[in-house]
Amino acid sequence: MVAADVRSSAAPQAVRRSSAQAAGLAEAIVAFDAARYGTEPIAKARICLLDFLSAAFESVDLEWSRQARAAMPVGAGGHVVGDAVERSPGDAAFANAVLGHGLVREDMHAGSISHHGVVIWPVLLALAETGSFSGQRLLAAAIVGYETGCRVGRALFDSTLARLFRPTGLVGPLGAAAAGAYLLGFDERKTATALALAANCAGGLNQWPHSGASEMYFHPGFGARNIVTALQLAAAGAFGSPDIFEGEAGLFAAFARKPAVPVTLFPNGEADILAVYNKPVGACNFAQTACQAAYRLAQQLTPDAAPIERVAIRVSDAARRYPGCDFTGPFERGLQAKMSIQYGVAATLAQRRLGEANYQRLDEPETLRLVAACALEVDPDFTRAFPAAQGAEIEISLADGRQLKTSLRDVVPATEAEIRQRFREAAGAVLGEARTEEIEALVDGLEELAEAAALPRLLAPERPTPKH
Incomplete structure (x- = not known):
């Protein structure tokens, strides 16, 4: 058996493998x-x-x-x-x-x-x-x-x-x-x-x-x-x-x-x-970049803009091929919408926002109209770049003849500040502000924590004392 390479150096080396x-x-x-x-x-x-x-x-x-x-x-x-x-x-x-x-x-x-x-x-x-x-x-x-x-x-x-x-x-x-x-x-x-x-x-x-x-x-x-x-x-x-x-x-x-x-x-x-990246919104990985590009376009649309007539979505072949990603309905369950690139883009354009709210109402008329207007295409450059980068491009055609297009080379991950904020909101709603602050401080100080068991115990509310 070949011994593990544990030589200390400024630049750590890969550990060798034995034959098995x-x-x-x-x-x-x-x-x-x-x-x-x-x-x-x-x-x-x-x-x-x-x-x-x-x-x-x-x-x-x-x-x-x-x-x-x-x-x-x-x-x-x-x-x-x-x-x-x-x-x-x-x-x-x-x-x-x-x-x-x-x-x-x-x-x-x-x-x-x-x-x-x-x-x-x-x-x-x-x-x-x-x-x-x-x-x-x-x-x-x-x-x-x-x-x-x-x-x-x-x-x-x-x-x-x-x-x-x-x-x-x-x-x-x-x-x-x-x-x-x-x-x-x-x-x-x-x-x-x-x-x-x-x-x-x-x-x-x-x-x-x-x-x-x-x-x-x-x-x-x-x-x-x-x-x-x-x-x-x-x-x-x-x-x-x-x-x-x-x-x-x-x-x-x-x-x-x-x-x-x-x-x-x-x-x-x-x-x-x-x-590893942290998702900005709750949806399939392969829908993330396309939705982010759609949001950038949505921000360019004024309230009196002409209706969108066509939406071209360009992604990698891996994104198009993953089950559920190339899906235009019918949308009977929220998970179908979260997997669908077309739905995610359409909802972002229709509702001018990113986030969980886009998937709450699956019969929203403008979203479904735009889903039908979407064409999902494979882009060879995005395909070659995957998985090192997950690019997407959105091009929309408006009823007045205007065309708008934007492209992202890669997904933009959630920032640390965004992750901390959504943790505080979610944990606070369940356990309260004081316990939430205690958990976050414990995670930030994990390297100094003698007993890691303290963390999972903090994640659960105290069991009510039975009344006699």
Whole structure:
């Protein structure tokens, strides 16, 4: 077995892999030292955690959030965002993952077409309550978890595979297993087993976008709960397939129908969590840039402007091909609208705004009129640039003959200030201003926190004292 490359230097090097993919990744995970990568990945992890929490708090009363809580029995040892009732750690991880995914505003890694945070954070929050772990170790675990999921996802997925299988469901569990194994201090053998079991838990079909069905919301929940179990099995001595990635029935052969692509963590000293962006609005990743471009055009339209007669939307081939993105109705469920590029652009132009309100009324006449006027086209330049950049162009033709056009080379992510503001509003509505300030201060000071378990306990309201 090739030893992990842990040489200290100003520019950290990639960790070498052994001949078996799972063992090589396990070496890199166990050897990970967050201090070698500077402060930027830590700062990014903190913001991703706040972003996850903001979406979870805002989703507390949504239909699928209520269903997730109702399906998880009362237990002990695990806290759920915004809920005074405890569950087991695995069940709490399930519920929190569904909550974090409820707005479709979770963080996004374009290279793996995945939302890693909605699996990683619920697992880490659940595990934090099972032992004594510092906040610094929790942040480091998140970084190595994002790295694992992102790098495997880059190697595994293309737009063809993503039409069939949910990327988050396939590689999210792998990142969460890496994060959990690191937090728990697993050795290489246990870490490799956790990865193998996680690959066996990979799943999620992409049929849901065609009907706007609810499976999407539960995919990260299934992954998070299964990974808590996988880590427990690894800790108990279970043995996982060493060749789970490259074997003849391994991850790459089973899903991608191709030989395994070598995966290296932190190549050239680069942390892939820095390629994750935080969505500005709750809608499909592939609709984000087009909606932002549409909003810029909408701001140029005066109240007395002539009606829009035609809307040309130009995106990458990956955006057009992802299930549900090239959809013009009928819109029977909100998720169909959030996935549709045409709906997102039409609603932005019709209502002159971006945000959750655009998806509240699916029968808004002007929005539906503009959906019918949209033509979705593939732009070769945007296709070549993806996934490094997610460009989009919107061109509108008005009834008076005028044409307006704007183009964005890449999505404009939510700023830290925007993320903090929406966290304060969402958490404040559930827990009040004082508790919200306490949570934010704790997240900002995680590196100095001796017991990370304090965080998940703060996320739930106190259980009312029974009256006698």
